[in-house]
Amino acid sequence: MSQQTQDITGNKISPPEGWQGLNEDWSSDKETFKSVPWGKAMMWIFLLSDTFIFGSFLVGYMAVRMTTTELWPNSSEVFALTIAGQHIPLILIAIMTFVLISSSGTMAMAVNFAYRRNRSVCAALMFATAILGACFVGMQVFEWSKLIEEGVRPWGNPFGAAQFGSTFFMITGFHGLHVSAGVIYLTIVAIKVLRGDFERSGDYQGVEIAGLYWHFVDLVWVFIFAFFYLW
Amino acid sequence: MTDTVTGTTISPTDHEDHGPTTFLTKYIWSQDHKVIAIQYAITAISVGMVALALSWLMRLQLGFPDTFDFIDPAGYYQYVTMHGMIMVIYLLTAIFLGGFGNYLIPLMIGARDMVFPYLNMLSYWFYLVSVLVLMSSFFVTGGPTGAGWTLYPPQSILPGTPGYEWGIILMLVSLVIFIVAFTMGGLNYVTTILQARAKGMTLMRMPLSVWGIFVATIMGLLAFPALFVGGVMMMFDRLLGTSFFMPAIIAQGEALQYNGGSPLLFQHLFWFFGHPEVYIVALPAFGIVSDLISIHARKNIFGYRMMVWAIVGIGALSFVVWAHHMYVSGMNPYFGFFFAVTTLIIAVPTAIKVYNWVLTLWRGDIHLTLPMLYSIAFILTFVVGGLTGLFLGNVVIDVPLSDTYFVVAHFHMVMGIAPILVVFGAIYHWYPKITGRLLNVQMGHIHFWVTFIGTYLMYFPMHYLGFVGVPRRYFAYEDAVFIPESAQTLNAFITVIALIIGAVQLLFIFNLIWSCFKGKEAGPNPWNATSLEWQTAETPPGHGNWGPTDPVVYRWAYDYSVPGVEEDFIPQNVPHAKGETHQGRDDDTEGV
Numbered sequence: 045m046s047q048q049t050q051d052i053t054g055n056k057i058s059p060p061e062g063w064q065g066l067n068e069d070w071s072s073d074k075e076t077f078k079s080v081p082w083g084k085a086m087m088w089i090f091l092l093s094d095t096f097i098f099g100s101f102l103v104g105y106m107a108v109r110m111t112t113t114e115l116w117p118n119s120s121e122v123f124a125l126t127i128a129g130q131h132i133p134l135i136l137i138a139i140m141t142f143v144l145i146s147s148s149g150t151m152a153m154a155v156n157f158a159y160r161r162n163r164s165v166c167a168a169l170m171f172a173t174a175i176l177g178a179c180f181v182g183m184q185v186f187e188w189s190k191l192i193e194e195g196v197r198p199w200g201n202p203f204g205a206a207q208f209g210s211t212f213f214m215i216t217g218f219h220g221l222h223v224s225a226g227v228i229y230l231t232i233v234a235i236k237v238l239r240g241d242f243e244r245s246g247d248y249q250g251v252e253i254a255g256l257y258w259h260f261v262d263l264v265w266v267f268i269f270a271f272f273y274l275w
Numbered sequence: 276m277t278d279t280v281t282g283t284t285i286s287p288t289d290h291e292d293h294g295p296t297t298f299l300t301k302y303i304w305s306q307d308h309k310v311i312a313i314q315y316a317i318t319a320i321s322v323g324m325v326a327l328a329l330s331w332l333m334r335l336q337l338g339f340p341d342t343f344d345f346i347d348p349a350g351y352y353q354y355v356t357m358h359g360m361i362m363v364i365y366l367l368t369a370i371f372l373g374g375f376g377n378y379l380i381p382l383m384i385g386a387r388d389m390v391f392p393y394l395n396m397l398s399y400w401f402y403l404v405s406v407l408v409l410m411s412s413f414f415v416t417g418g419p420t421g422a423g424w425t426l427y428p429p430q431s432i433l434p435g436t437p438g439y440e441w442g443i444i445l446m447l448v449s450l451v452i453f454i455v456a457f458t459m460g461g462l463n464y465v466t467t468i469l470q471a472r473a474k475g476m477t478l479m480r481m482p483l484s485v486w487g488i489f490v491a492t493i494m495g496l497l498a499f500p501a502l503f504v505g506g507v508m509m510m511f512d513r514l515l516g517t518s519f520f521m522p523a524i525i526a527q528g529e530a531l532q533y534n535g536g537s538p539l540l541f542q543h544l545f546w547f548f549g550h551p552e553v554y555i556v557a558l559p560a561f562g563i564v565s566d567l568i569s570i571h572a573r574k575n576i577f578g579y580r581m582m583v584w585a586i587v588g589i590g591a592l593s594f595v596v597w598a599h600h601m602y603v604s605g606m607n608p609y610f611g612f613f614f615a616v617t618t619l620i621i622a623v624p625t626a627i628k629v630y631n632w633v634l635t636l637w638r639g640d641i642h643l644t645l646p647m648l649y650s651i652a653f654i655l656t657f658v659v660g661g662l663t664g665l666f667l668g669n670v671v672i673d674v675p676l677s678d679t680y681f682v683v684a685h686f687h688m689v690m691g692i693a694p695i696l697v698v699f700g701a702i703y704h705w706y707p708k709i710t711g712r713l714l715n716v717q718m719g720h721i722h723f724w725v726t727f728i729g730t731y732l733m734y735f736p737m738h739y740l741g742f743v744g745v746p747r748r749y750f751a752y753e754d755a756v757f758i759p760e761s762a763q764t765l766n767a768f769i770t771v772i773a774l775i776i777g778a779v780q781l782l783f784i785f786n787l788i789w790s791c792f793k794g795k796e797a798g799p800n801p802w803n804a805t806s807l808e809w810q811t812a813e814t815p816p817g818h819g820n821w822g823p824t825d826p827v828v829y830r831w832a833y834d835y836s837v838p839g840v841e842e843d844f845i846p847q848n849v850p851h852a853k854g855e856t857h858q859g860r861d862d863d864t865e866g867v
Contacts, residue, residue, distance in 0.1 A: 071478035073828070076469040082390040086466040089496065093458060096500035100547075104504055104540060108519055112535035199516035205535060210517035214507070 117203030147176035158251035170234035306392035315373030326361035338770025349437035352421030359424025382808035385473025401456030412445035428520035475828030487562020498551035505544035546597035560697035571647035572639030575833035618668035649700030660689025681741020712794030
């Protein structure tokens with residue numbers, strides 16, 4: 045309780061301060077997180093759970109990378125592209141990462157415009173986000189097909205430890221599914237924005253909730269990028 | 276009680292609009308948390324009966340080896356595996372969270388339903404699909420998996436293990452579907468408790484049942500991901516030939532294609548889920564039993580705040596103890612020290628809870644109703660099972676006892692029997708609210724005494740079997756010299772008891788069905804309980820739970836035998852009266 049309240053005998057009592065106050069606020073009635081809509085609270089909790097999934101995937105990857113008996117392929121070589129005669133390590137991943145991070149930027153702007161009730165700009169930015177996400181997935185498809193062409197399979201590859209291919213396809217695949225789901229999700233929300241669904245209810249939280257998911261997917265990518273490609 | 280309900284009036288059409296009208300929307304594709312809860316419970320109990328039948332088959336083999344031709348070693352391992360997995364996940368987890376969680380959360384915190392009813396409905400249907408997929412494995416080539424409920428690789432996916440063809444795949448698929456179902460339900464429970472409580476229902480006024488379910492659900496949301504990941508990886512190992520968990524293996528003189536994986540990784544992933552899972556089952560039981568004891572001893576729960584923090588503390592600690600299941604796995608021995616210490620630390624909040632239950636009973640007005648009998652039985656059983664946990668938590672004692680019947684006795688006592696006793700107590704307690712009728716008491720007493728005494732006759736001898744070194748998961752012992760004659764006699768004795776206990780569960784099922792039609796009318800509040808679910812306008816509660824007005828909460832859930840008040844209980848939605856001496860906690864200034 046943030047304001048003065050009365051006890052049953054009518055005496056004014058001041059709200060407690062510090063940790064005690066925080067505790068009282070959180071445990072007070074009706075809502076723990078004040079004026080946070082149900083959907084947003086649920087999305088946060090879901091993302092927390094999803095963090096543990098990706099965390100387990102990454103920890104599992106690190107564990108097999110340590111236990112495997114063969115040498116781990118040199119990722120900057122495997123993920124190198126030769127463009128116009130130039131051999132550039134990790135170039136595709138750099139572009140993919142740049143695209144995905146940029147999409148987080150457009151998403152953040154979309155949320156901003158949503159709360160300003162600027163429907164067309166908001167929807168345009170959301171579509172831009174979805175397109176950037178689709179580009180990311182497209183580049184991932186390119187990356188996968190290139191590696192498959194070079195003989196990388198989940199059960200083995202010509203560069204070294206078999207677990208390289210296993211973890212690569214599993215983790216980037218699972219993340220790619222998240223991005224693809226996000227593209228569909230963003231498109232649906234963008235259409236709802238355009239149609240004015242949120243205008244009628246006067247509540248644009250739906251855009252922000254979609255944004256939470258999208259930022260999460262980006263954040264996860266940063267970790268995959270760091271642990272899988274840069275290590 | 277309706278006359279005491281005050282609060283904002285909601286126009287009746289607001290809720291009646293959503294009321295289902297056809298049989299199909301009301302009972303089958305229902306989005307009402309109460310119907311979903313019953314669906315969950317019926318499915319869980321049904322699949323639990325399958326697991327019960329499997330345990331009979333196991334016991335028949337162990338008690339009377341070479342007698343039953345239809346049980347072969349492969350079948351025996353399949354029974355062990357399916358019995359364990361069904362009981363832990365598809366029965367206990369589902370009935371505590373999907374069943375009691377669904378039914379009690381909205382009613383106890385004064386909400387009209389879960390925050391996302393549609394998602395809640397999906398959760399049940401996914402759960403049903405996961406059960407069906409699991410059951411289908413009985414009918415495929417090779418039968419269900421016989422890998423043991425822990426599914427340890429490499430053996431779980433290699434030829435030689437029963438059900439390696441299809442059983443293991445269906446098991447993993449079923450688990451993944453279950454996790455999806457649980458996640459949908461769990462997100463609902465947590466969000467509902469956090470964001471949809473009634474006016475006046477502060478977190479520290481929630482009944483402990485809700486606290487137990489709340490913390491257990493959060494744990495589930497954080498622990499099931501590890502099982503999900505382990506399951507996906509194992510599926511790839513089995514189907515794609517990856518080597519996440521598979522080291523280089525030579526089988527029958529031939530090198531397999533696997534290379535360089537880590538079987539230990541699966542054990543870590545599995546137990547990072549598996550240990551919290553113990554408490555996912557136990558915490559709702561802790562919470563529910565606290566409420567049962569308080570209600571049926573007509574006394575406020577002793578140390579409410581301590582109880583809440585103990586639940587939270589146990590929940591947090593249970594994430595850092597998992598490797599105590601792996602002392603003999605070959606992991607770094609130094610881990611054993613760390614995990615033994617954290618394991619023993621968990622005994623502290625757990626002991627606090629046990630003391631508080633006993634202190635709640637102390638000088639209470641104990642009514643030996645069936646829920647109370649089951650609660651007392653729970654405390655005893657939980658203490659017994661908990662104490663053997665101290666043995667197994669210590670590395671040096673665990674190593675010789677590993678994989679003996681001592682372990683079997685321990686975990687059946689602490690996480691099999693103890694929580695299931697609470698399930699029974701809770702069903703006897705809430706059945707009148709769910710159906711409007713009381714369960715038959717005579718049948719209930721037979722059920723209770725046979726189950727309670729029987730479990731001790733069944734599991735106490737197993738401790739002894741463990742100490743003499745009888746290993747678990749063996750189809751037959753032939754003429755092993757270190758196993759004395761008495762062990763075989765005991766095994767036969769245990770089998771007879773197990774058959775009797777199993778049979779009396781059928782009586783319980785009969786009671787559930789019989790009382791639904793012929794039971795004594797219960798009225799809205801047969802136990803004179805204070806929590807909100809007993810204050811509904813209708814019994815069973817109608818759609819939207821509360822009729823036209825939302826409940827308003829003025830006090831905690833434990834105002835029993837308040838001095839200076841005529842009735843020995845004051846419902847949570849009754850405002851403070853003048854001259855009412857307030858006992859227990861100083862919460863009368865909060866949130867009103």
